[in-house]
Amino acid sequence: MGKMVLDPLLAFGDRAEEMMIAALTALGTETRLPVELPPEGMGDFAFPCFPLARELKKSPAEIAKSIAASLGTDAMFCKIEPSGPYVNFHIEPEELVRVTVESIMELRENYGNAESSGIKINLEHTSANPNGPLHVGRARNPIIGDTLARILRRCGHDVTTEFYVDDMGKQQVTLTWGVENLVQEGEIPEKADHALVWYYQEASRRMEQDPKVLAEIDAIISKYEDRDPEIATRVQTNCQRVLDGMTQSLRRLDINFDSFAWESKYIFDGSVERIIEQLRAMECTSEDNGALYLDLDNFGISGKENKFFLTRGDGSSLYSTRDMAYHLDKLANYDRAIDVLGEDHKLKAKVVGIGVNLLGQEKPVEPVFYSFVSLPEGKMSTRRGRVVYLDDLVEESIALAREEVEKRRPELDDVLKRGIADAVGIGAIRYNIIRIQAEKQLIFKWEEAMNFEGNSAPFIQYSHARASSILRKATEFGDYDLKLLAHPSEVQLAKMLARFPSVIRTCGTDMACHPVAAYAFELAAMFNQFYRDCPVLVAEEKLKNARLAMVTASKLVLMNALDTLGIVAPEEL
């Protein structure tokens, strides 16, 4: 066994580039050609020769010809040929299959992971105001955040996921006022977030209509800001109850947090006050009736209004100012701070970044934005009650999955059926949100959210179950000779398996999740073609053993891809 290959495709790609550099040097040029992935049937790596045409005063096609002629042969490539203006490298299938399958068999669930980077990342996500249950509009945040955390961990980083609990906002005080002054009638939901949201909605209505209520709420906020410990306990108790409900919902989606940061901490430890004084002393800030603001003209940001307020007229802090204190704290303890934020936070995130830099922290705050999920009839609103709650979507999806299991696998026992329904129902939700590029607007439709066919989680889970089923039936298999795997579907599948580490790597640098979903789908589709073309259990003994290795490798990578998406990979479907 040679040295362990973490990324098979990269090994081949590096070799191709190395050979090209040697050829170009021999041609007497410093120019380096970019590597491309050519269309189907034209090899595995392509180098377009256009950039050299002017310099060498020859046509790209002639250049491609002469480069290819000087390249000779290599163990890693079965064919290196000019194709019009391109030099195309065709990977030696036997080598590709061998390196890839061996690598997966050795690395198992770690295949796709990079070596440890030693970089400590604080990844903040969800951070929803604890005033009611999570709705599907907000659900995009935890799903992106959790998937990104899984990707970055596979990239070798030390990731801490964090929920920033906004326990100092007006919304939370409004909720507390409601709990303390109103009586809820009728049937009260059992889950705390669903039970308490009524108080928030009703208190909001009263506050809008009755100035006395508004004054009472403002008075509580003011005392809270003055660090009244008794008020803090009252508000935080309600926040905690709602927060428990939200985290319970997220646990069903296999989303967990490593830490919770409470906003009030930064008021109580004096850090907010400190940074306000530091900012007040700066040239870029001014006051308006006692309220401190940052003049955005200094930072190339323009709009209707260029004053970004940092305090109220009474000197009390505002959300973004407290956020600066929070981010200074994070950046003091971590190498990187990443925030998953709705697109409505773009300006605030920018200003928080500016503030943090003004206060002497040079590291950037790295935001990842996503666009809103809306309903066909418009934006979701907890206050107005125009929402689809995540808990309801999860129940519906699992129920629908359960119906499908009953239809397809009536013979299974109940525990197994329930496990499959959970995995399928929840997987479908995560998948259908994560498969779309984060900045794209999403309109929530029940039938799309619970899609079980085609480009969906169950499609991928199904391929994994097929692989598992084959392995279950092949009770034992002996040594295998990977040279026997030469069928086009086997080679194609191996190429797909080889891509996984580079997909994870680029997602980590781009901070994008949706390519993992696309990859998992393509891999599953490729496995299904292999399944159709290459019978395993009925094959002749030696071929069977080699194919069983292929199935094992496929199952492992399907599992790793699903795990990166936070989706369960059941043995049966």
Next chain:
RNA sequence: GGACGCGUAGCCUAGCCAGGAUAUGGCGACAGCCUCCUAAGCUGUAAACCGGGGGUUCGAAUCCCCCCGCGUCCGCCA
């Protein structure tokens, strides 16, 4: 008014940052495939002036400019 993002077949979507060879898939439609390892599967067909217009380039879905549509922000709310 200013700023940011999005606009790809009836619907959803990849590719855009690092411009190149016939623009990726899925849903839906139509036509096929279960005496054969799970048909939540597989095969095939039809369907796209890549929002519109200029420009840069040998070459633009991709880069630049203008315009249109959608979303979001520009609050002493969060």
